[in-house]
Amino acid sequence: MAEDHRVTPPCIDHLPLSLQQQASTSKKYRSSGHTQHLLEGLVALRDSRILFDVQLVVEEKMIEAHRIVLAASCDYFRGMFTGGLREMQQGVVQIRGIAYVAMCNILDFIYTSEIELSLDNVQETLLCASILQFPEIIQFCCDFLTSWLDEENVLEMYKLADVLCLPQLQEQVDFYILKNFSVFSKSEAYRKLPLEKVCSLLSSNHLEVNSETEVYEAALHYYYTPEQIEMDEVSLHEPLKLLELVRFPLMEHHVLQRLHDRLSPCPLRELVASALNYHDQEISQPVLQSPLTELRSKYHCVVSFGGMYSPSSQSISSQARYLHPILNEWRPLTVSQDSRMSNQGVAVLNNFVYLIGGDCNSGGFQAECRCWRYDPRHNQWFQIKPLQHRHADHCVCVLNECLYAIAGRDYTEELTVVEKYNPASDSWEMVTPLKKTVFAHAGAVVDGKIYISCGRRNEDYLKELHCYDPLTDCWENKADSLVERAWHCMATVNSNLYVIGGSNNSAGYRRDVLQVTCYNTLTDQWTSVSPLPSGHGEPGIAVLQNKIYVLGGRSHNRATRMDYVHIYDAEMDQWNIGPRLDEEVSGLAACVLTLPRALIVDAANWTTKRQPVYRRQPNLDYDDDSSTSDWDDLAFEH
Structure with a gap:
């Protein structure tokens, strides 16, 4: 009787007790080099002409290959050898409409993951890759062709893209022409x-x-x-x-x-x-x-206006800056309107930015009624009709091509008033006011309605949420937020409201609120999401490509203004660090604008060329006397 060489696995009962207790624990191993070793093995089989089981006939020339390798490489061969076609049983397969040299080039790629192109073989290789359905090779061929693109062969490239139904090649030729x-x-x-x-x-x-x-x-x-x-x-x-x-x-x-x-x-x-x-x-x-x-530009940028800088509360900025989308750093855009401002209400309508009311702090805390509009196409400022009432610590929203300036305070009293601006007639009118006063709140628009959150009323920090419907001209109370706060910000992403930053005194003294809450307008419910890494009171806020940019502001935990920028990715529920501001600043008015291409391309020299134009509407009807604050205890609570 022949000796039995089978190996009997060890019985788990005979394992040491410590290993028996861990026997149910599994662990997966993934080799980082296995894929490369497999390719090298396939190349060795091909070079040694071992295990070939199919012959491809291309331009009456024979190419030997492994059927399983071909079927695994692309949909064309997979359908040929596994889809019930007669080629499944054939040892010799005719391939028509493809050049022999191109097929050899593609087979080199199948076995080695590498392909070499030249002006002599690129068109034939591209045709072969299109027939056999190799997207990677198609894109590489298109990139190679467009690297040689000039005005002499543009028409030929378009013709090739049309014949082979290659929209990506056509787009690359379009890109060349648009750029040149x-x-x-x-x-x-x-x-x-x-x-x-x-x-x-x-x-x-x-x-x-x-x-x-x-x-x-x-x-x-x-x-x-x-x-x-x-x-x-x-x-x-x-x-x-x-x-x-x-x-x-x-x-x-x-x-x-x-x-x-x-x-x-x-x-x-x-x-x-x-x-x-x-x-x-x-x-x-x-x-x-x-x-x-519309501007001929693809550059959508985060832009900030005004603000109050450290160390002096009297240091007010007149500079507007933008986050350069290529350099990823802050650059000067323009000089702001006549008066130095902070905490202005900001809104964008069809790429015109409006700065509404706010704080004019050059001679103490003073609420403003003056308003400006900025046109980035011509770097032009225009002073529009002033508000009917001075507003500070308010919010401004755009809805149905009108602007709404909502509540706030004028440093003599807190406000309930809501003013609506019509850009077509350059006029303000009063609409239904809030039922109670509120200041230091934040506003945003979702699905044709305005929402305002939290804020202050007298000495109380609020967690209220109110909704305004322009069709009924009515305010409605919604579910309270999860935490009270003021001097915060709010933004809309994918029809959800995100309430971020600010401060409160729930601990008995002024502290940053790091908790970030998200409101679902469909369910009228709040949830908490990833908290802020650091405090942001009176920050600027803007949404670009579904990411929320929170700019600067005050940290009451650190007792100073900040220069940091944090970016929230709502899809990942994750905070990232953005490019720091040039200085520590609070009270920025931030938004997103499409900026001229020349500004972005020529960023290094633009500051010496871009001098703003100011236009003031004649006979603006407002009282130019500024009221000084007699709210001394609130003067330092921004």
Whole structure:
């Protein structure tokens, strides 16, 4: 009888007692090098011509391979060898429509995860990868082709993208033209592009030009040669479709006026006249926006205005700064309005930012009624109609293209008043006031309604939540928050309200509130989320790409203003550290604006070029006398 060489596993009863007690515990091992070893083994089998079980015939040439390796590599071979097709039983398989060299290149990738491209083989490899469905190789081929892109081969690239149905290649060619538009629009290749393609390019917000005048000239270049334009051999009496895509309202007024005066009656003159009319209606521009008035920019930035700096409470900022999206650091944007301000109500309507009321602290604590509007397209300030009542420690929200300034205080009394601003008529009117006074609260908009949270009433810190419906002009009480606080901030992300920062005296003295609460408007319920890493009282707040930026403010735990920035990711329920502010500051008015491309690209030199323009509406009706605070005990509670 042959000897039995089977190995009998040890019985668990014979294991030491300590190991028996841990026998139910499992542990998983994952090798970091196994995948590479497997690939090396497959290459060794291929180089040794071992275990080949299929032959691919490409351009009448034979390529041997392993069926299982091919099936595991892509959907094309998986369907061929596992989908019930006749190739499942064939040892020799014909592959049509693919070049032999390209197939060898793809097989090298299958076995080694590496592929080498050249100008000689890239198009054939791209065709092969498209047929066999290798997304990685397709993208690499597109990247390789566009690295050689110039105005001489743009048309060929578009044709290749169309033939192979490669939208990613078309997008990359579009990107090249948009980035080099000023030069490309003067080339012969530009004039050979289909009209629909040029319309698409001229409609893009990503078109990189220094001014809209370049777009106007490019529209003419499509129809006429540079020589014809220079010799004024241009007929503008017939409608030219591309001219309808020029954003004439973005041109400066004097440029438009000069062009208008040179033109006889024609469709172009009507377009220019319409743009001049837009310029003349400066007060109403925020509600006259259209695709033709939008900035050609993809840069959405967090922007801060004003604020109060340490160490002196009288040190008030007149600087506006923005977080550079590429450099990830704070840069100067513009100089703010005439008076140095802090704790202003801030709202954005169609990329115009409004700064409403607030604190003018240059001569003691004084509530403001003055209001300003900033247009980042032209770096222009415009003073709008003042509030009917002075508001400090208030909040401002935008709803249905109107602004609402809600409650606060004027340092002689606390307020219930709510004022509504109509940008079309530049006028304020009173709407239904709050039932009780509140100041140092925060506001945000969700699903067509305004919500205000917490705040102060007399000496009491609140955890109330109120909701305003503009359709009924009524306020409604909602579920109280989980913690009382004031001088905090609130933001909307995915229809949820997040209440962040501030302070209270629940411990018997003024302390930071680190607890962050989230309100669900559908269920009228509150939950706690990840707490703040550090205190933020009177911070600036802005939401960019569903992330909440909390800027500076006071920490009562540390008894100082702060320069730190924290960023909350609601999806991950996680706080991250952002770029520090230049100085310790509280009372910032923060928002998100689309800023000019030239500002971002030329950030290093922009501060010397970007001088703001101020416009004051004539006959503004407000009392210029400032009331000084007789609330001495509150003067230091910001």
